[in-house]
Amino acid sequence: MIMKEVRSYFPILEQQINGKPLIYFDSAATSQKPVTVIEAIQNFYTNYNANVHRGVHTLGVRATEAYERSRIKIANFIHANSEREIIFTRGTTSGINLVAQSYAMKVCQEGDEIVISEAEHHSNFIPWQQVAKSTGAVIKYIPLQSDGTMEINDIKQTISSKTKLLAISHISNVLGKINPIKEISEHAHQYGAKILVDGAQSAAHLKIDVQELNCDFFVCSGHKMLGPTGIGFLYGKLDLLEEMEPTEFGGEMNNYVGINNSTWKEAPWKFEAGTPNIAGVIGLGAAIDFLNEMDVEVIAKHDKQLTNYALSRMKEIEELAIYGPTEDRVGMITFNLQDVHPHDLATVLDVDGIAIRAGHHCCQPLMRRFNVSATARASFYLYNTEEEIDVFIQVLQKVKKYFRSF
16 A cells, blocks of 8 residues: 555545644654544444453454454564463553552562663653652663663663663654664563563554563553554563552452452453453554554654654754754654744644644653753654645744744
8 A cells, every 4th residue: 555545544634724734743642543443443332332251142242252352463463472461451651550550569679770761751750750659669760862862881781680670662752762672671681670661652653573672561552553542552471460460450350259358360351350441442453453454664664764854854944953863763853943932833833734742742851851841743654744744844934934023
């Protein structure tokens, strides 16, 4: 399928905003959904809406089979050893919190270390602060370069024999930089540490192979990879999941419930208490089908080429500051236009139908590193084109002249 033809699968992109064709450059916040995902959700509610893992009637069986097929699709998509290593969550945030509460709280003691960086999303920052406060563990921060990126040697030197867990993003949601997870994992494991990878940005743009990465945990949000909101998954090595205790309790996660004691099902079902987001899981399965049909490696090539093209065009604009590396980034560019607040910039761009993100991107420590309170961010995905970037550059130039006139 030619990339420009992909747009026909996304009806939302056909509309106009303020009389201008919509240019959606905010996929790092949430991606748009193809009709196949929308139809899969509608089909569930229209034809076989029922609870899963409970009823033996026809609709219940159909729903359960579709739900568990999605688990298998995800396991295959990230090359897990087994579908039992896939836990459905509300998204990246809840997946990280599950690991923090069920794993880190149990293994960390006073003086142990949790290694993160100041470039992490708040979702991969605050949970570890809470673990440290509760257990007496110490958070160690990987040193950052002037552009916010991390050098592999600095990462290695931060890890020690006291390190219990390293939590790191695969692709930063501000910097767009791909971190060398495989090499980091090898080093962390030499010290007996486990590694959690925040894959919120990478799962949409890269081929994910958790065996090759050799990570212990991998978390992801479905809504950033063409799926619906409110659904995501946690991958964990099965031996770790079997040792971990559930953090939520209720229906369908137990084997036996007695007056004084209860026992749990095996992983992953012991972590999925209550009625799950069935439609979300089925929608995510449809998103995986779409990504597989498109070929993730083709998507990755397209996204990188598009980002490089945008970088080259944005460098033409004087008084525009780009944060993070000025090359070798994927899917997004974070920037500010001199003397223009990013919220004002985003508002003016919206007048021309261009949707970007403005704010601290849930990365306040990194913003302080850059000595700014907020930045603008343009992020790209498989449905974006170079022609849209050309329009974006033209409007940026117009905005620059407009604010300079004051």
